[in-house]
Amino acid sequence: MDTPVQHEDTYVERLVDMDAVMQQVAEHKGCGTEGGNSKPSCGSSAGQGDMPTEIWEKVKNHPCYSEEAHHHYARMHVAVAPACNIQCNYCNRKYDCANESRPGVVSERLTPEQAAKKVVAVASTIPQMTVLGIAGPGDPLANPEKTFKTFELISKMAPDIKLCLSTNGLTLPDHVDTIARYNVDHVTITINMVDPEIGAQIYPWVFYKHKRYTGVEAARILTDRQLQGLEMLTERGILCKINSVMIPGINDQHLVEVNRAVKSRGAFLHNIMPLISAPEHGTVFGLNGQRGPSAQELKALQDSCEGEMNMMRHCRQCRADAVGLLGEDRSAEFTTDKIMEMEVDYDLDTRKAYQAQVELERQAKVAAKQEELKELAGSASDIKLLVAVATKGSGLINEHFGHAKEFQVYELSTDGAKFVGHRRVDLYCQGGFGDEDSLQTVIRAINDCHAVFVAKIGGCPKSDLQEAGIDPVDRYAHEYIEKSAIAWFKDYLEKVRSGEIEHTVRGDADIRQGALISVA
Numbered sequence: 001m002d003t004p005v006q007h008e009d010t011y012v013e014r015l016v017d018m019d020a021v022m023q024q025v026a027e028h029k030g031c032g033t034e035g036g037n038s039k040p041s042c043g044s045s046a047g048q049g050d051m052p053t054e055i056w057e058k059v060k061n062h063p064c065y066s067e068e069a070h071h072h073y074a075r076m077h078v079a080v081a082p083a084c085n086i087q088c089n090y091c092n093r094k095y096d097c098a099n100e101s102r103p104g105v106v107s108e109r110l111t112p113e114q115a116a117k118k119v120v121a122v123a124s125t126i127p128q129m130t131v132l133g134i135a136g137p138g139d140p141l142a143n144p145e146k147t148f149k150t151f152e153l154i155s156k157m158a159p160d161i162k163l164c165l166s167t168n169g170l171t172l173p174d175h176v177d178t179i180a181r182y183n184v185d186h187v188t189i190t191i192n193m194v195d196p197e198i199g200a201q202i203y204p205w206v207f208y209k210h211k212r213y214t215g216v217e218a219a220r221i222l223t224d225r226q227l228q229g230l231e232m233l234t235e236r237g238i239l240c241k242i243n244s245v246m247i248p249g250i251n252d253q254h255l256v257e258v259n260r261a262v263k264s265r266g267a268f269l270h271n272i273m274p275l276i277s278a279p280e281h282g283t284v285f286g287l288n289g290q291r292g293p294s295a296q297e298l299k300a301l302q303d304s305c306e307g308e309m310n311m312m313r314h315c316r317q318c319r320a321d322a323v324g325l326l327g328e329d330r331s332a333e334f335t336t337d338k339i340m341e342m343e344v345d346y347d348l349d350t351r352k353a354y355q356a357q358v359e360l361e362r363q364a365k366v367a368a369k370q371e372e373l374k375e376l377a378g379s380a381s382d383i384k385l386l387v388a389v390a391t392k393g394s395g396l397i398n399e400h401f402g403h404a405k406e407f408q409v410y411e412l413s414t415d416g417a418k419f420v421g422h423r424r425v426d427l428y429c430q431g432g433f434g435d436e437d438s439l440q441t442v443i444r445a446i447n448d449c450h451a452v453f454v455a456k457i458g459g460c461p462k463s464d465l466q467e468a469g470i471d472p473v474d475r476y477a478h479e480y481i482e483k484s485a486i487a488w489f490k491d492y493l494e495k496v497r498s499g500e501i502e503h504t505v506r507g508d509a510d511i512r513q514g515a516l517i518s519v520a
């Protein structure tokens with residue numbers, strides 16, 4: 001099993017001079033100075049920066065609320081909430097709630113008791129699992145008894161695990177006191193509009209106080225309840241993340257207004273996700289041909305909102321029974337049958353010791369990046385470009401090109417390396433041979449990138465990538481991502497300066513819609 005602290009070839013070496021590392025860690029101001037950028041960006045930050053300590057304590061190990069943490073810490077979901085009280089045009093209720101899940105995914109439903117056993121089993125096996133979320137398969141607050149019973153059991157059995165909740169917000173104001181009582185520190189509300197006319201194009205109906213409402217009236221009730229719930233939560237100091245689904249031609253421009261509305265009500269983080277819409281999902285949008293955004297459209301909207309508040313760009317639209325690091329899915333290891341047979345020993349000391357080691361690894365990574373950044377500091381250039389990275393986690397370039405199910409995307413500039421997204425792809429390596437069709441989908445998915453960093457790559461894909469103008473880089477295998485990307489960028493700028501290469505602007509890239517969506 002691969003874990004964040006078992007990269008035996010490099011880990012011990014990195015810890016040799018921990019005094020120096022700890023000194024640099026003490027000095028680093030990641031959140032406010034990510035990549036030398038002075039704008040706070042806590043959803044994609046490396047450290048505390050200007051954040052109050054009590055908020056930092058809540059986000060530092062939460063893989064969704066801290067981009068940096070998501071390389072190291074895992075979350076899990078338990079699918080205890082089957083019912084829903086609204087209808088979204090991008091959702092088919094045969095599948096998981098599409099407000100947090102990729103469409104077309106079906107999760108294994110659990111009772112609260114089964115869920116609690118599962119959480120303890122996973123926490124004992126994956127000590128870096130720090131957060132338990134309830135995100136479906138329907139709306140958790142349309143199933144309040146099951147949701148809160150699950151939280152109650154888990155807070156007794158695994159008290160160190162943070163509790164998290166995701167909701168469409170319709171009944172949120174009714175449950176805020178209970179949420180606070182159960183110490184649920186993090187709540188996600190999906191808010192796609194603050195204008196009922198736009199809402200009527202997204203929501204055909206809501207079921208509220210024993211009555212079904214449709215059209216603009218339904219959307220007005222929903223937006224009023226969502227914003228009221230948000231205000232009530234932030235008044236109580238509960239951290240709120242807003243998910244918004246970007247639907248081109250319907251709410252894409254409007255999401256800037258949504259961003260302002262949620263920021264003014266105290267939301268901590270805004271997660272704008274692409275609509276994923278394919279006819280095979282059987283949703284209204286899928287069947288009527290509503291398209292999702294391209295990679296450039298999504299990034300442009302996220303960039304335009306970033307001046308207003310922290311943006312999340314590392315969401316993987318997880319399934320309602322997801323387990324593991326974001327981007328990996330270990331739910332198949334923890335099916336109900338397997339859990340019920342497991343002998344579980346919940347050892348808090350072992351979990352703490354393991355997480356302390358993860359912290360050292362994480363801090364060494366930050367220190368290495370800061371060191372490389374110092375060398376970049378003298379460079380003057382307005383070149384900004386994207387690179388893709390194949391990684392299995394821990395902030396390392398440690399995945400083979402052919403085994404990558406996704407690539408992480410970083411924007412490089414003289415400010416440093418900034419995580420700006422990820423692209424899911426079809427596996428190129430199909431049991432020992434490369435699949436040419438898959439390679440073309442990979443190239444389309446990272447077509448806006450100048451280079452792709454991998455632990456290893458074969459001759460054929462290498463030459464196809466070069467032909468497409470993407471530099472396959474394997475010389476930083478098993479090194480830290482940001483440090484390596486900054487070092488590569490320094491070389492790139494030098495080559496441009498010397499006239500060895502000419503800087504070109506890349507085109508757009510695809511966000512995968514249909515293929516393989518139900519697999520992970």
Ligand code: CLF
Binds near residue numbers: 132134326
């Ligand atoms: Fe789950 Fe959501 Fe909590 Fe995270 S997921 S309930 S906040 S613990 Fe995270 Fe998954 Fe995106 Fe959700 S990557 S879908 S944002």
Ligand code: SF4
Binds near residue numbers: 091
């Ligand atoms: Fe589907 Fe979630 Fe919308 Fe309910 S709230 S209709 S489960 S996407």
